[in-house]
Amino acid sequence: MGNWIVNHGLSVFILVIWMGINIFLFLYYYFFYDLGDQYVYTRHLLGSALAWARAPAAVLNFNCMLILLPVCRNLLSLVRGSFVCCGRSMRKQLDKNLTFHKLTAYMIALMTAVHIIAHLLNLEWLNNSRQGEYDTLSTELSELGDVPDESFLNPIRSNNTTPTYVAFTTIAGLTGVIITLAFILMITSSMEVIRRSFYEVFWYTHHLFIIFFAGLVFHGAGRIVRQQTEDSMLLHKTAVCSNQSLYWGKIEECPIPQFKGGEPGTWKWVLGPMFLYLCERVLRFIRYLQKVTYRKIVIHPSNVLELQLTKPGFHMEVGQYVFLNCPSVSQLEWHPFTLTSAPEEDFMSVHIRSVGDWTRGLISQLENLPEGAQGPRMAVDGPFGTASEDVFDYEVSMLVGCGIGVTPFASILKSIWYKFKESNPKLRTRKIFFCWVCRETHAFEWFADLLQVLEKQMEERGMKDFLTYKLFLTGWDHSHAAHAMVHFDKDTDIITGLKQKTHYGRPNWDKEFEEIRKENPTSVVGVFLCGPQSLAKTLEQKCVKYSDVDPRKVKFYFNKENF
Amino acid sequence: MGQIEWAMWANEQALASGLILLAGGIVGVAGQFRGWEFAAYGVAAGVFVCLLEYPRGKRMSKGTNMERTGQRCLTICVKAFGPVTRNYYVRAVLHAILSVPGGFILPTVLGCVCLGIASLIYLAAAIRGEQWEPILPQTVTKERIGQSIKQPPQNPPPRPPVDVRRKRTDDAEGAAYVNPIPVTASES
Numbered sequence: 082m083g084n085w086i087v088n089h090g091l092s093v094f095i096l097v098i099w100m101g102i103n104i105f106l107f108l109y110y111y112f113f114y115d116l117g118d119q120y121v122y123t124r125h126l127l128g129s130a131l132a133w134a135r136a137p138a139a140v141l142n143f144n145c146m147l148i149l150l151p152v153c154r155n156l157l158s159l160v161r162g163s164f165v166c167c168g169r170s171m172r173k174q175l176d177k178n179l180t181f182h183k184l185t186a187y188m189i190a191l192m193t194a195v196h197i198i199a200h201l202l203n204l205e206w207l208n209n210s211r212q213g214e215y216d217t218l219s220t221e222l223s224e225l226g227d228v229p230d231e232s233f234l235n236p237i238r239s240n241n242t243t244p245t246y247v248a249f250t251t252i253a254g255l256t257g258v259i260i261t262l263a264f265i266l267m268i269t270s271s272m273e274v275i276r277r278s279f280y281e282v283f284w285y286t287h288h289l290f291i292i293f294f295a296g297l298v299f300h301g302a303g304r305i306v307r308q309q310t311e312d313s314m315l316l317h318k319t320a321v322c323s324n325q326s327l328y329w330g331k332i333e334e335c336p337i338p339q340f341k342g343g344e345p346g347t348w349k350w351v352l353g354p355m356f357l358y359l360c361e362r363v364l365r366f367i368r369y370l371q372k373v374t375y376r377k378i379v380i381h382p383s384n385v386l387e388l389q390l391t392k393p394g395f396h397m398e399v400g401q402y403v404f405l406n407c408p409s410v411s412q413l414e415w416h417p418f419t420l421t422s423a424p425e426e427d428f429m430s431v432h433i434r435s436v437g438d439w440t441r442g443l444i445s446q447l448e449n450l451p452e453g454a455q456g457p458r459m460a461v462d463g464p465f466g467t468a469s470e471d472v473f474d475y476e477v478s479m480l481v482g483c484g485i486g487v488t489p490f491a492s493i494l495k496s497i498w499y500k501f502k503e504s505n506p507k508l509r510t511r512k513i514f515f516c517w518v519c520r521e522t523h524a525f526e527w528f529a530d531l532l533q534v535l536e537k538q539m540e541e542r543g544m545k546d547f548l549t550y551k552l553f554l555t556g557w558d559h560s561h562a563a564h565a566m567v568h569f570d571k572d573t574d575i576i577t578g579l580k581q582k583t584h585y586g587r588p589n590w591d592k593e594f595e596e597i598r599k600e601n602p603t604s605v606v607g608v609f610l611c612g613p614q615s616l617a618k619t620l621e622q623k624c625v626k627y628s629d630v631d632p633r634k635v636k637f638y639f640n641k642e643n644f
Numbered sequence: 645m646g647q648i649e650w651a652m653w654a655n656e657q658a659l660a661s662g663l664i665l666l667a668g669g670i671v672g673v674a675g676q677f678r679g680w681e682f683a684a685y686g687v688a689a690g691v692f693v694c695l696l697e698y699p700r701g702k703r704m705s706k707g708t709n710m711e712r713t714g715q716r717c718l719t720i721c722v723k724a725f726g727p728v729t730r731n732y733y734v735r736a737v738l739h740a741i742l743s744v745p746g747g748f749i750l751p752t753v754l755g756c757v758c759l760g761i762a763s764l765i766y767l768a769a770a771i772r773g774e775q776w777e778p779i780l781p782q783t784v785t786k787e788r789i790g791q792s793i794k795q796p797p798q799n800p801p802p803r804p805p806v807d808v809r810r811k812r813t814d815d816a817e818g819a820a821y822v823n824p825i826p827v828t829a830s831e832s
Binding site: 198201202204205208209244248258265266268273274 | 647648649650652653656657660664667668671672675677678700703710748749750751753754757758761
């Protein structure tokens with residue numbers, strides 16, 4: 082339990098606060114509409130569906146405000162920068178921005194469903210009241226406003242209409258249908274399958290958020306949910322008058338009640354975040370216009386492209402990522418890539434694997450480039466921060482990379498090398514464990530030279546046990562095994578040419594953690610992963626399992642790069 | 645990975661539409677809305693669409709197939725219809741037709757429009773030549789016993805792989821291994 086609090090405490094705390102606010106808003110507005118005197122007549126027409134429609138609306142406002150904040154990446158960087166004093170567990174929360182983004186989206190989906198169902202009932206019942214299907218009071222209330230000097234309560238102003246017609250001819254109905262459709266399309270196209278494999282579909286469809294927010298701002302403008310005015314409530318007491326509706330306006334104590342529409346409030350919630358997000362996009366556009374020059378273009382084996390770019394005024398930290406836009410491949414698409422260069426270098430580099438239309442397009446353009454020519458125009462937005470900035474803060478760091486997920490660690494390892502050369506005092510790390518899990522052998526190639534150089538460097542400085550690394554090859558067959566057996570006596574590995582031998586099969590995490598715990602019984606260990614979700618879960622559990630409640634003993638903190 | 649497969653998105657969209665249609669239908673029937681018969685239709689159509697779309701198809705290009713939880717059983721059912729469920733033109737037309745009655749009453753309108761959109765995406769998928777292939781458990785091919793196992797071993801252990809142990813005929817001295825006793829194939 083203690084371990085669990087150490088590792089998850091803060092994120093759970095934030096979730097509890099968020100959920101608490103949601104529940105509070107729901108209950109507050111539920112009882113506001115369910116008990117409020119100004120809604121007595123509205124409730125007579127709609128029953129509890131009024132409160133069931135309005136309470137989710139309040140929660141929706143709150144979550145629509147929140148959903149834009151986690152994707153304001155520059156804002157997050159700013160916050161991260163100002164949290165330097167507050168310790169790493171606070172900053173770590175900022176790396177879960179996309180998880181939070183998804184969580185609010187799910188909350189919006191749930192509340193939208195409740196809101197829509199309640200309003201479906203509302204429209205049906207308003208229409209029935211209008212057509213005189215219920216008691217006298219309902220009919221009388223619906224007929225208010227048919228003559229001048231009266232204000233209406235029932236927004237359905239015609240005797241022979243259908244709820245469908247009303248839904249498509251009122252502001253609230255029409256915008257509601259449109260933004261719900263936009264929202265549904267956004268959700269279906271951002272499912273894991275689509276987002277991972279067909280990023281373009283996700284990217285373009287997600288821009289329906291413009292329609293979503295535009296519709297949302299105007300959704301309440303029709304003022305369709307109506308209440309009795311304060312003045313009218315003083316003269317017309319519902320307790321006395323509600324059962325003599327036929328005599329309204331004829332007897333003195335019951336004048337005809339007056340009604341007004343509710344003030345639209347959504348825009349107050351969402352306008353701020355919308356402005357912030359607009360600033361982000363403007364900043365991106367400014368960066369789009371800035372000039373980026375190519376320093377070097379390398380095509381590595383197994384279809385990995387390395388781009389070395391320079392941009393004046395660009396400064397990065399380790400493990401950060403940038404968004405790239407190449408207008409000649411696609412005008413509008415921005416794709417995130419992790420930087421593989423170190424802050425100490427005077428250029429930035431990215432490794433791009435050929436996986437989708439965009440990356441393939443880019444690689445084929447660069448392959449056909451004439452000798453010595455500059456590449457196509459490239460725009461860079463960023464850099465944006467993620468967890469690996471914290472690597473140097475931990476006494477012991479355990480880095481786990483899967484396949485192309487090794488890229489953030491390339492930057493880290495390089496940076497460590499540079500920091501070593503300068504004997505930088507900022508380097509608190511005593512020890513680094515580096516695990517690389519990979520499916521194919523040739524994927525090792527492009528990264529291996531970096532490791533080789535590092536290995537040599539460390540040996541020369543007599544810091545051999547500073548960096549321990551293990552390579553795991555998961556996709557192997559008998560010919561690999563046989564090959565390895567032959568060269569068993571060799572000093573260097575047959576695949577990578579490194580001193581460390583490649584391991585075959587998946588790592589046994591229990592063994593690895595146990596080893597680290599034994600070697601560093603009193604350290605704080607940061608575990609960093611760039612890889613699939615299932616591995617993240619395993620590692621997170623192991624972190625909890627192998628942490629000690631005793632503050633003086635070994636502790637594992639889990640960090641994940643998320644894309 | 646690579647080429648966009650529209651059918652994947654169409655499948656997500658259609659499944660969501662099925663659920664929305666179903667939910668709208670339930671509201672319509674439970675609230676006894678005017679014309680609730682259409683809502684009842686919405687329930688039926690929603691369930692049907694969900695059942696049809698729940699089993700996710702195989703990806704055309706190389707890549708991980710992501711099955712939905714417990715889709716195996718439905719995959720077999722859907723596969724049983726053969727070309728009818730395999731062809732995405734059929735699905736596009738089917739969804740387009742199914743969506744029409746949903747437009748008559750308000751509760752099912754949203755499901756109707758969503759299903760219409762799903763139908764359009766399926767049409768795009770069909771035009772690009774995609775089709776539904778079931779994800780089935782890969783049949784584990786039994787490893788056949790290699791020819792060499794029928795022969796008795798020629799060298800004593802340890803035995804390095806073939807390319808290393810091959811004796812060079814022109815350099816009998818340099819050959820790595822010499823059998824201490826002559827080995828012959830068993831006669832029996």
